[in-house]
Amino acid sequence: MKRMMIKTMVAAAALAAFGVANAQVNEHTIKFATQNPKGHPLVMGMEKFAEIVKTKSAGKIKVNLFPGGVLGGDAPNVSALQGGTLEMVTMNSGILASQVKEFAIFDFPFLFANGKEADAVVDGPFGKKMHAKLPEKGIVGLTYWELGFRNMTNNKRAINKVEDFAGLKIRVIPNPINLDWVKALGANPTPMAFPEVYGALESGALDGQENPYSVISANKFYEVQKHLTVTNHVYNPQSVIISKKFWDKLTADEKKLIGDAAVEAGKYERQVAREAAVTALDGLKKAGMQVTELPAAELDKLRDKMRPVIAKYAVAVGQETVQEIQAELAKARK
Numbered sequence: 001m002k003r004m005m006i007k008t009m010v011a012a013a014a015l016a017a018f019g020v021a022n023a024q025v026n027e028h029t030i031k032f033a034t035q036n037p038k039g040h041p042l043v044m045g046m047e048k049f050a051e052i053v054k055t056k057s058a059g060k061i062k063v064n065l066f067p068g069g070v071l072g073g074d075a076p077n078v079s080a081l082q083g084g085t086l087e088m089v090t091m092n093s094g095i096l097a098s099q100v101k102e103f104a105i106f107d108f109p110f111l112f113a114n115g116k117e118a119d120a121v122v123d124g125p126f127g128k129k130m131h132a133k134l135p136e137k138g139i140v141g142l143t144y145w146e147l148g149f150r151n152m153t154n155n156k157r158a159i160n161k162v163e164d165f166a167g168l169k170i171r172v173i174p175n176p177i178n179l180d181w182v183k184a185l186g187a188n189p190t191p192m193a194f195p196e197v198y199g200a201l202e203s204g205a206l207d208g209q210e211n212p213y214s215v216i217s218a219n220k221f222y223e224v225q226k227h228l229t230v231t232n233h234v235y236n237p238q239s240v241i242i243s244k245k246f247w248d249k250l251t252a253d254e255k256k257l258i259g260d261a262a263v264e265a266g267k268y269e270r271q272v273a274r275e276a277a278v279t280a281l282d283g284l285k286k287a288g289m290q291v292t293e294l295p296a297a298e299l300d301k302l303r304d305k306m307r308p309v310i311a312k313y314a315v316a317v318g319q320e321t322v323q324e325i326q327a328e329l330a331k332a333r334k
Contacts, residue, residue, distance in 0.1 A: 024251040025057050030258075032088040033066040033077050035194040040218040041276045042090055042238060043067045045145050045269025052261040061254070063088075073193030075174070082138035084245030090145055093122075093130070093239040097175050099137040102130060102321045104313055107177045109306040111325075112235040113333075115146065115274060120332035122237045126325055131239065140247045142262040146273045147212050147236035152229040153221060154208030155201065158292050159229040162301045171197050171209040176316075181233075181309045185302075201225060212236070213280035214273060222287040230293045231302065240266070 032050070036042045043065065050063035071077060071086065074095050080086035094107035105111070112118045121127060122144040131141025152159060154168050166186035172178035174191035182189035190206055200206040201224040208225065210233070216222065240262050247255065285291055294302065314322045 023253040023257075025060050025254055025257065026251070028061045028250075028254070030061065030063045030087040030246075031066060031071075032063055032090075033071045033086060034090050035069045035074060036215060037068040037218050040067070041214055041269055041273035042145060042147065044272050045265050046090065048268045049261055049265035052264055053258060056257050056261060057254075061257070069193075069195035073195060075193070078139070081241065081243045082245075084243050086243065087246045088240070088242045090238050090240045092147060092173060093144065093237045094175060094177075095173060096134070096139075096239060096241075097177075099139065100130075100133045102133065102317050104175065104177050104317050105321055105325055106237055107173070107175065107234060108310055108313065109181050109233050110303055112329075115148075115235075115270070117329060117332045118146070118235050118237060119270070121325060121328045124328055126328045127237075129324075134241065135244055138244045140242045140244050142240045142242055142259050143266050145238040145240055145266045145269045147238050148214060148273055148277050149232040150210045150212055150234045150236060151216075151231050152208060152210045152233075153216060153225040153289070154227050154229075155204075155225050156207050156227070158227050158290055159294070160292060161294075161298050162305060169205075169207040171200065171206050177309065177313050180312065181306055184305045184309050197221075198224065210234075212277060213284060214276045217280035217283055222284050222289050226288075226290060228284060228289045228291045230291065231299075233302070233306075 030053075032046055034042050034046060046065050046067070050065060053061050053063050071080070074091050075098070077086060077089045077091065078095075078099065081089055092106070093103055095103075097104035097107070112121070127144055134141050152165075152170070154170070156168060157164060159165060162185065168187040169190050170182050170187045171192045172182055172189045174193070179189045179191065192200060192206070197206070197209055198219060198221065201209065201221065209221065210231075211221075216225075216228070242258070250258070281291070
């Protein structure tokens with residue numbers, strides 16, 4: 001009886017700290033999945049989220065983490081989320097274009113110049129409006145975390161000029177814009193689920209792939225890739241999403257607790273991600289990767305190659321969406 005009283009007092013204190021009088025928080029278990037392995041900033045963000053939720057719910061809400069693609073690739077994860085057999089996922093926001101076409105805007109090459117711009121856009125009205133399109137697809141968007149700026153690796157040759165991309169078999173996230181911009185470089189895009197990439201690089205079925213430094217490092221791609229080219233061609237916000245079937249069962253207090261925890265953990269995750277990018281690049285160099293920084297003239301040529309692709313997908317996602325994000329970027333750049 002004494003132990004039960006103490007447990008009740010601890011729960012009450014935790015919920016009081018959460019800031020909700022008479023908070024209605026029940027017992028739940030959340031399965032939270034990602035493609036990246038333990039030790040990656042996204043997984044560290046997930047761990048922080050689980051810790052915050054446990055504390056604020058006084059242990060009533062338990063978050064079980066499934067990193068490393070152990071529950072399958074992104075597409076199966078989205079299906080499981082919609083079906084209610086998986087509660088939470090964090091993934092590249094651009095992948096959600098398979099559900100809502102406007103999300104392809106996040107895969108536009110050279111959209112963001114830096115993380116500060118990206119934060120302003122995804123945390124502001126534009127990012128919220130994008131996530132508001134998801135509930136009718138059985139998904140609720142909680143917030144945005146960060147994967148970072150993507151760069152190219154390959155095991156064939158150093159990329160010193162745009163023409164050096166020609167003929168390379170490059171893995172891309174399976175959506176149309178990624179196929180088109182890789183084709184625009186003269187390379188051969190190969191859509192593939194992330195858990196399959198290392199093996200394909202090792203066997204030679206792929207020549208290369210493109211990801212942020214932290215992903216390249218955490219997944220040990222340096223073991224099967226010799227060359228890294230600094231392109232910073234795409235910035236990937238990460239949507240933290242939750243099953244609408246699960247969300248609709250929650251009380252208002254539970255929704256606030258989980259939503260606030262996702263935002264709080266996201267601040268930590270972004271900081272870790274940005275620090276990890278610097279550390280990861282240094283580590284990749286020490287691991288023996290040959291790092292090439294393209295000259296400004298070649299980067300300009302790279303951007304020119306992307307213009308027809310951007311124009312095509314500006315029509316596909318809708319001019320209104322393009323104008324809205326451009327307006328938000330203009331504000332962020334002032």
